[in-house]
Amino acid sequence: MSDRKLASPGSIYFLLVCLLLYTPIVLLIIFSFNNSTSLVFPLKGFTLQWYVMIFKNPELLKAVGNSLMIGFGSSLVATILGTMGAIAIVRFKLAGRSTFLAVSALPLVIPYVIFGVSLLILFNEIGIKLSAFAAGLAHVIISIPYALLIISSRLVGFPDNLEEAAMDLGASYWGALLRVTIPICSPALLAAFLLCFTISFDEYAIASFLVGTDATLPVYLFSQLRFPTRLPMVVALAAILMSVTMMVMLFTEWLRRIGQSPARKG
Amino acid sequence: MENRRRFASLIGPPSLYLFLLFLLPLGLMLVYSFRAGISGEAHDTFTLDNYRSFLTNSHFHRLLWRSALISLTIAIISSLLAYPLAYYLVFQAGRNRITLMTLLIIPTWTSYLLRIFAWKLILGSSGLLNSLLLLLGVIEKASPILIYSRSAVIVTLIYVWVPFVVLPIFAALGRIDRNLLEAAADLGCKPWEAFLRVTLPLSLPGVAAGFFFAFIPTLGEFVTPLLVGGASGQMYGNLIQDQFMRALNWPMGSVMSLAMLVAVLTLVFILTRISSVSDLVEI
Amino acid sequence: MTDYAVELRNVTKVFVSGRGAKTDEVYAVKDMNLGIPTGQFFTLLGPSGCGKTTTLRLIAGFETPSSGEIYIQGKPVSRIPPNERPVNTVFQNYALFPHTNVARNVAFGLAIKRVPPDEQERLVKEALELVQLADMGRRMPSQLSGGQQQRVALARALVNQPAVLLLDEPLGALDLKLRKAMQIELKHIQEQVGITFVYVTHDQEEALTMSDYIAVMNFGLVLQLGDPATLYKKPANKFVADFIGESNFIQGKVESITKKGIRLRVLDEVITAPVADINMTMGQNATFTIRPEKMMLKTRQRGSTEALSGSVQDVVYIGTDTRYIVSLRSGESVVVRVQNGCSPDVEQFNRGDQVKVAWLPEDVRILAD
Numbered sequence: 068m069s070d071r072k073l074a075s076p077g078s079i080y081f082l083l084v085c086l087l088l089y090t091p092i093v094l095l096i097i098f099s100f101n102n103s104t105s106l107v108f109p110l111k112g113f114t115l116q117w118y119v120m121i122f123k124n125p126e127l128l129k130a131v132g133n134s135l136m137i138g139f140g141s142s143l144v145a146t147i148l149g150t151m152g153a154i155a156i157v158r159f160k161l162a163g164r165s166t167f168l169a170v171s172a173l174p175l176v177i178p179y180v181i182f183g184v185s186l187l188i189l190f191n192e193i194g195i196k197l198s199a200f201a202a203g204l205a206h207v208i209i210s211i212p213y214a215l216l217i218i219s220s221r222l223v224g225f226p227d228n229l230e231e232a233a234m235d236l237g238a239s240y241w242g243a244l245l246r247v248t249i250p251i252c253s254p255a256l257l258a259a260f261l262l263c264f265t266i267s268f269d270e271y272a273i274a275s276f277l278v279g280t281d282a283t284l285p286v287y288l289f290s291q292l293r294f295p296t297r298l299p300m301v302v303a304l305a306a307i308l309m310s311v312t313m314m315v316m317l318f319t320e321w322l323r324r325i326g327q328s329p330a331r332k333g
Numbered sequence: 334m335e336n337r338r339r340f341a342s343l344i345g346p347p348s349l350y351l352f353l354l355f356l357l358p359l360g361l362m363l364v365y366s367f368r369a370g371i372s373g374e375a376h377d378t379f380t381l382d383n384y385r386s387f388l389t390n391s392h393f394h395r396l397l398w399r400s401a402l403i404s405l406t407i408a409i410i411s412s413l414l415a416y417p418l419a420y421y422l423v424f425q426a427g428r429n430r431i432t433l434m435t436l437l438i439i440p441t442w443t444s445y446l447l448r449i450f451a452w453k454l455i456l457g458s459s460g461l462l463n464s465l466l467l468l469l470g471v472i473e474k475a476s477p478i479l480i481y482s483r484s485a486v487i488v489t490l491i492y493v494w495v496p497f498v499v500l501p502i503f504a505a506l507g508r509i510d511r512n513l514l515e516a517a518a519d520l521g522c523k524p525w526e527a528f529l530r531v532t533l534p535l536s537l538p539g540v541a542a543g544f545f546f547a548f549i550p551t552l553g554e555f556v557t558p559l560l561v562g563g564a565s566g567q568m569y570g571n572l573i574q575d576q577f578m579r580a581l582n583w584p585m586g587s588v589m590s591l592a593m594l595v596a597v598l599t600l601v602f603i604l605t606r607i608s609s610v611s612d613l614v615e616i
Numbered sequence: 617m618t619d620y621a622v623e624l625r626n627v628t629k630v631f632v633s634g635r636g637a638k639t640d641e642v643y644a645v646k647d648m649n650l651g652i653p654t655g656q657f658f659t660l661l662g663p664s665g666c667g668k669t670t671t672l673r674l675i676a677g678f679e680t681p682s683s684g685e686i687y688i689q690g691k692p693v694s695r696i697p698p699n700e701r702p703v704n705t706v707f708q709n710y711a712l713f714p715h716t717n718v719a720r721n722v723a724f725g726l727a728i729k730r731v732p733p734d735e736q737e738r739l740v741k742e743a744l745e746l747v748q749l750a751d752m753g754r755r756m757p758s759q760l761s762g763g764q765q766q767r768v769a770l771a772r773a774l775v776n777q778p779a780v781l782l783l784d785e786p787l788g789a790l791d792l793k794l795r796k797a798m799q800i801e802l803k804h805i806q807e808q809v810g811i812t813f814v815y816v817t818h819d820q821e822e823a824l825t826m827s828d829y830i831a832v833m834n835f836g837l838v839l840q841l842g843d844p845a846t847l848y849k850k851p852a853n854k855f856v857a858d859f860i861g862e863s864n865f866i867q868g869k870v871e872s873i874t875k876k877g878i879r880l881r882v883l884d885e886v887i888t889a890p891v892a893d894i895n896m897t898m899g900q901n902a903t904f905t906i907r908p909e910k911m912m913l914k915t916r917q918r919g920s921t922e923a924l925s926g927s928v929q930d931v932v933y934i935g936t937d938t939r940y941i942v943s944l945r946s947g948e949s950v951v952v953r954v955q956n957g958c959s960p961d962v963e964q965f966n967r968g969d970q971v972k973v974a975w976l977p978e979d980v981r982i983l984a985d
Binding site: 075077078080081084085087088089090091092094095144148149151152154155156159161163164167170171173174176177178179180181182183184185186187188189192204205207208211240262265269271272275276285288289292298301302305308309312313316317320 | 335336337339340343344346347348350351354355356357358359361362365414417418420421422425426433435436437438439440441442443444445446447448450451452454455492495496545546549550551552553554555556560570573574577578583586587590593594597601604
C-alpha cells in the first residue's frame with residue numbers, strides 16, 4: 068500500500084494536532100490532583116482535597132443533578148422521536164419525507180443563540196417558567212438530528228422487508244416494529260442516547276438563556292470561572308467530566324462498530 | 334392507505350415537537366420584531382421602528398460585519414488546517430484510519446467550556462505557559478499571550494472547529510475511487526498533479542460542507558467572546574444576548590436575530606446546492 | 617365444483633403515481649379471474665413486470681385490490697390484514713431476522729400465536745428436519761449460506777401450517793446447480809406436506825419442472841392456464857409459445873379450410889395443418905408454430921411430412937444437439953434442433969446447403985396473436 072513511514076509529514080502533523088487537542092485535558096487531570104490553588108509549575112504534591120470539595124458543595128451538586136436529569140430526559144425524548152422519524156424516512160417513500168428531513172436537520176447548523184432567544188420568547192408567551200426543565204425542552208431540539216442520523220444510518224443497512232416478513236408471520240405492524248425493528252436498532256439506540264446525553268450535559272449557550280435560577284452544570288461552571296479560589300475545585304470537576312465523557316464516547320464508538328451490519332463492516 | 338396512516342403516526346410526534354419548539358418560536362420572534370416595549374409586552378402594537386433602528390444603527394452593522402469576517406476567517410483557516418489531516422487519514426493511515434479519526438473526535442465531545450477554560454489557564458498571565466517559560470528562564474516577566482482579544486476568539490474557535498471540519502472532508506476523500514488516481518498516473522500525472530487535477534476537485538463538496546459547518550454556527554457565537562474576547566472580540570451574538578438579557582429590548586433583539594437567521598438560511602440554501610444532505614449522512 | 621384454495625374474481629390493481637395533472641396509472645393486474653386448486657403446486661409465470669409478484673402480494677395482503685375480491689378457502693379476505701390471513705410467504709431475499717438465531721426465526725410465527733414453548737420446540741424441530749437443517753437451530757442467519765438461509769425461510773413459513781404458501785422467486789439468488797437441486801426438493805416437500813404452493817418465477821424451465829399448474833401472465837393478464845404438458849404442446853398464443861420453451865413462427869395465408877385440415881400458403885409452397893381451435897377465415901393471415909426439436913432437415917420432402925424450402929445460414933454444435941439456423945424462401949428464419957448421434961441416417965448439413973425443413977403435420981399449431 069502507500070507509504071507508512073512513521074515520520075511522514077502527514078503523521079507528524081496529525082500527532083501535533085492530537086497533542087494540541089489532548090493537552091488541556093491531560094493537564095487539567097494532572098492539576099486536579101495538585102496541592103495548590105494556582106495552575107502553575109512546579110507541581111506541589113498529590114491531593115484529593117479538591118475532589119472532596121466537590122461533594123461538599125451543595126450548589127454544585129444540585130447543578131450536577133439538574134444536568135443529569137435534563138440530560139437523561141432530553142436524550143430519552145430525542146431518541147424516541149428520532150427513532151420514529153428514522154423509521155418514517157427510511158421505510159416509507161411518501162410525501163413530506165424530505166421536508167421533514169430538512170427541518171429536522173436544520174438545528175445542526177443554526178446558531179444556538181437563536182434557539183435561546185426564540186424559546187425565551189415562547190416560554191414567556193405561554194407561561195412556562197424558566198428552569199432546567201425549560202432548557203431540557205430545548206435540548207431535545209438540538210439532539211433530534213443526531214439521533215435521527217445515527218438510527219437511520221443503522222436502519223439503512225438492513226433489508227427493507229423485515230417488517231413485512233414479521234407481519235406475514237402474524238405480527239401487527241406495531242408489533243413488527245417492537246419485535247424486529249427496534250431490537251435490530253438497539254446498538255444505534257444506545258449510541259444515540261449517549262450522544263444526546265453528552266450534548267445536553269455540556270450545553271451552555273442555550274441553557275444560559277433558559278435555566279433561570281435553576282443552574283445546570285455548565286451554567287454553574289461558567290459562573291465559577293471568576294473566582295480564583297474556587298479554581299482547583301473547578302479543575303477537579305473538569306477532570307471528572309472530561310474523563311467520563313471520553314469514556315462514554317469510546318463506548319459509543321465501540322457500540323457503533325460491533326453493531327454494524329455485516330455488509331457494511333470496515 | 335394503511336401505509337400513509339403508519340407513516341403519519343411515525344412522523345407526527347417528532348414533527349409536532351419540532352413545530353412547537355423550533356418553528357413556532359421562530360414565528361413568535363417574527364411577531365415580536367414588530368412590537369414595542371420591554372420584553373415585547375405591549376401586545377397590540379405594530380411598529381416598524383425596530384427595523385428602522387436596526388437599519389440605521391451603524392454599530393450593529395459594524396459588529397455584524399466584524400462577526401461575519403471572524404466567522405469567515407475561522408472557517409477558511411479551519412478548512413485549510415483540516416484538509417491535510419483528512420488527507421493523511423484517508424490516504425496514509427491505512428487500516429487505522431477510523432480509530433485515528435475517532436481519536437481526533439473524542440476531545441471535541443468533552444465540554445467546550447472546560448477546554449476553553451483550560452486554555453485560558455494555560456495561556457493566562459498567571460498560567461501554565463508563562464510559569465513554565467519563567468521557570469526555564471526563557472522570559473523575565475509574565476505576559477498574557479493572546480488573552481482577551483479578537484485573535485483569541487479566532488484561535489480558540491479554530492481550535493474547536495478543526496476536528497468537526499475534518500469529518501466531511503474525510504468522508505469525501507474516502508469516497509474517491511482509487512482507480513481514478515491510478516488512471517491519472519497511467520496517463521502521465523505526477524503525484525502532485527494527480528492531487529490537483531483529480532483528488533482536490535473531487536473532494537471539494539466535502540470541503541464546502543466542512544466550511545459551511547464551521548462558518549454558519551460561528552456567526553452566532555457569543556460564549557467564546559465572553560470568555561476570551563475582551564472588548565475588541567465581541568461578536569454579533571453578544572449584541573443579541575445583550576438585547577435579551579440586559580437591555581430587555583426583546584423586539585430589537587428579535588429583529589437582530591431575524592437578520593442573522595436570514596443570513597444563516599441563505600447560507601444553508603447555498604450549501605444544499607453544493608453538496609446533498611444524503612452525502613453527509615453517509616458518515 | 618373444484619375446491620379452490622385461492623380465488624381471484626375480477627381483481628384489478630392500479631398503481632397511481634404523481635400528483636394533480638401529472639398522474640401516472642399503472643395497471644399491474646387487470647380484471648383477473650383465477651382459481652388455484654387446493655393441494656397443488658401452482659406457478660405464476662411471466663417476464664418482469666407482468667404482474668405476477670403483485671398478484672402474490674395481493675393474496676398475501678400486502679396490497680389491496682383496486683376492485684374485485686380475493687377468496688382464501690372460500691372466505692373473502694380483501695379487508696383482512698396480512699397478519700390475520702392463513703397465508704405465509706417465502707421472500708425472495710429470505711428476510712430472515714438478523715438479530716435472532718435460526719430456531720427463533722422459525723418459531724417467530726408460533727411465538728406470536730402464543731404456542732406453548734415445548735410445543736414450539738417440537739414444531740421447530742420438525743420444520744428444520746423437513747428442510748434438512750436439523751442441527752442448525754442455534755446458528756445465526758449471517759452464518760448460513762444462501763441455500764441454507766432459503767431453507768430456513770421455508771421452514772419459518774411452513775411451521776405455521778398455512779392454508780397457502782406463497783413463494784416469491786425464492787431460488788433467484790442461488791447458483792445453477794443448487795437451484796436445480798432445490799427445485800426438486802421444493803417439489804418433494806410440497807408433495808409431502810400437501811399444502812397449496814403458489815410459486816412465482818420468470819424461469820419457464822423452473823416452472824415446467826415443478827408445477828402442477830401454470831398461469832402464464834403478461835401485462836397484468838393471465839394468457840393461458842394449464843398443466844406443463846398442455847402449455848408446452850398447445851400454447852394458446854404467440855406469447856405463450858415464445859415464452860415457454862423455444863418456438864419457430866411462420867406466417868402463411870389461409871387457402872382452404874376442410875374437416876381434414878387447413879391449407880396454408882407460404883409464398884409458392886402450401887402446407888397442411890390440423891384443424892385449429894380458433895376461428896379461421898379464408899384469405900386470413902395466420903401464424904403457425906413448431907418447436908425446433910420437432911423439425912427435421914432433409915434434402916427432399918418425403919411421404920407424410922410437411923416441408924418448406926430454405927438454405928442453411930448457420931450451424932451451431934452444442935454437444936447434445938446441433939442447431940441449424942435455416943433461412944426460408946419466405947425470408948423468415950427457423951431453428952432446427954437435431955440430436956447428435958441418435959440415428960445413422962440423420963444427415964449432416966453445412967452452411968449454404970439448400971434444404972427442406974420438414975415436420976409431422978400434428979406437430980404444428982396455429983396461433984391466435
